[in-house]
Amino acid sequence: MINRILIRIKVIQILYSFLLVEKQFSLVTLPETPTKEKRFAYSLYLDTLVLMLKVAESIGRRGGDKPLEETRFIKRLKSDDTIKSQLARYRMAPFPFEGIVESIADKVKESAVYKNYLKDRKENKFGVDSTVWNDIYNLVISRDAEVNQIISRRENFTLKAVDRTVEFLNETFTNFMASQDGGSEAISALHQSLDKARELYFRLLWLPVELTDMQERRLDDRRHKLLVTQEDLNPNLKFVDNSLVKAIRECEAIRNFIEKEKISWEREDRVMMDNLLKSIVDSDIYRSYMDNPVETPKEDCELWRNIIRRIVFNNEHFLETLEDKSVFWNDDLDTIGTFVLKSFRKFEEGASADAVLDKYKDEEDARFGDELVKAVLKNKDTYRGYIDEAVDRSLWESERLAFMDVVIIETALAEMFNFPKIPLNVTLNEYIEIAKNYSSAKSGGFVNGILGKIISHLQKEGVLLKK
Structure with a gap:
């Protein structure tokens, strides 16, 4: 039922919503009126990020694969103007950590962090690179004796300044995590949207049943009026005896879904249903059907195909109700409506057991x-x-x-x-x-x-x- 056309549309809708409000990744900026301590901390902060870039570039595998250089964090660093300026600076002057880049790279390669990252990457786990550099810094780089020895020899070194550098780095990692595009949230929202599309499918299948029940009650009420006519006593029951509606009512899969989700169009919006039923009864489609003496499954299904396409889908009250229930339902209506009409066709052909379409065609x-x-x-x-x-x-x-x-x-x-x-x-x-x-x-x-x-x-x- 949910085909790839609908899935593509849903994916784009969800990604548009999530990426539109994506928090952009940015580095910490040098505080205004910086003290010597803050200047030291900020300079060390930028050099540590450059060290991460150089370590990422140094770790390669057979075939030219550089796993850490392909992480989103490193890609974001490379595109940052501040880091570009820092790299340009070190093309003219010596990089403080240059002599230990290979040593740190070797220690990273031997670390559990890197090995777990490679394993998760091989298994194509989503978001696998989201925390790897946070872990590499906190578990490898910040604890390395050679790194700390070089830091201790820097001008204006203090432990307090180093602590501030750590704060800058952790703020950067937090900022990066916040800009991770809400991957799990986006997928969760996609599932909810597809589930709502499935609900709309069952709701549209059940709509003829509820409209028929309403009309049957109205006909019954007329029989018990104080002043009744011959037409009130002997109404034309062709509409309420429609064979398609009977088949839908008896379909276990549809009935189970409606009962489980506690769906009732009439209870949820009686005014809309009254308006919709009136539009149907006053229509040429209804009159032509009722005046036709032919009673076949084909005629019964054709009635509801016409009602759905020409009346229901063009009824303003109905469309407003859909919009209130789900922001996506009006967009889904044409696609889901096509699936509903396919199910009507199966009921017409007597294939009631197969009339309800599977949620997905296959596992793919x-x-x-x-x-x-x-x-x-x-x-x-x-x-x-x-x-x-x-x-x-x-x-x-x-x-x-x-x-x-x-x-x-x-x-x-x-x-x-x-x-x-x-x-x-x-x-x-x-x-x-x-x-x-x-x-x-x-x-x-x-x-x-x-x-x-x-x-x-x-x-x-x-x-x-x-x-």
């Missing part, structure tokens, strides 16, 4: 959303770099691109790189369509153009092998 689809979110969050800095390189600066300023367009392109790139079974043209077409429907009027063409340039460049470079 069940994992698709989680893996896509993880891939975007893990590599979004790299993907953003590709976008910035592809943007025509004479037409666009990369920092002023529509944020939704950026998220769509990053998600498309994540799919291209991490899901080899999905053809390139499928990914490209899907995300262009999403851009057309969920971003600005020109976004479809913009996303198409940027992705086309990125794909062409990466294929020429041999970075993207998929055709």
Whole structure:
């Protein structure tokens, strides 16, 4: 029921919400009116970060793999202007820790922190690099005798100044953790959103049952009026005897979900249901059905297909109710509505046992959303770099691109790189369509153009092998 089209849309919605409010990583700044102690602490703080960079660059594996250099913390340091200035400075002057970089690198390689990191990295655990540098600093670097000996020989050294440096570093690690994009929270939100989409599916399946029950009670009330007509005593029961509604009511899977979730459209919004029923009864669709003497499962299903598509999905009161229940439901309506109509078709064909669609087609689809979110969050800095390189600066300023367009392109790139079974043209077409429907009027063409340039460049470079 929940297909990859819907999952892609949900992933983009969730990532847009989370990344929009992402706390940006930043280094500690030198305090105003610094004392000698603060200057010492801040200088040592920057040198320690540079030491981490050099250690990361020194630890390699066969095949040119540099596991620690690929961590997000090191990537963030490399892109920071303050660290760039510090590195430029040490191209002209000796770096205080230069003589022990290799020694520290060897100790890091032998540490349990590094070995556990490699194990978790091999198992592709999400967020594996989020705390590794915090641990390397606190368990290896800060305890190293050679490091502390060099620090003690620095001008204006005091233990209090070193303690302040430790505070700066721990503040930096905390800042970095806060900017980790809410990975687990994003995945949790994705699951909740997909579960709500599943709920909408069952709610729409059950809606004909509740509307039919309401109409049956109204007909019964008319029989007991003080002044009754012949029509009140002998009403046309074709609508309330609809075979599709009976099949839905008798479907155990639907009934169990409705009972478990305690769903009742009428109890939750009686005014909306009254309005919806009136719209149905007053419609040409209803009158044509009631006047037709033919009674077949096909006719019964066709009635509800028309009611759902032409009345329910266009009823303002109903759409307002959906929006109140879930911010995503109105966006989900067309896709979920298609699944509901598929289930109607199965009921029509007498396949009641198979009428309720499975939540996911298979295990791959069940994992698709989680893996896509993880891939975007893990590599979004790299993907953003590709976008910035592809943007025509004479037409666009990369920092002023529509944020939704950026998220769509990053998600498309994540799919291209991490899901080899999905053809390139499928990914490209899907995300262009999403851009057309969920971003600005020109976004479809913009996303198409940027992705086309990125794909062409990466294929020429041999970075993207998929055709």
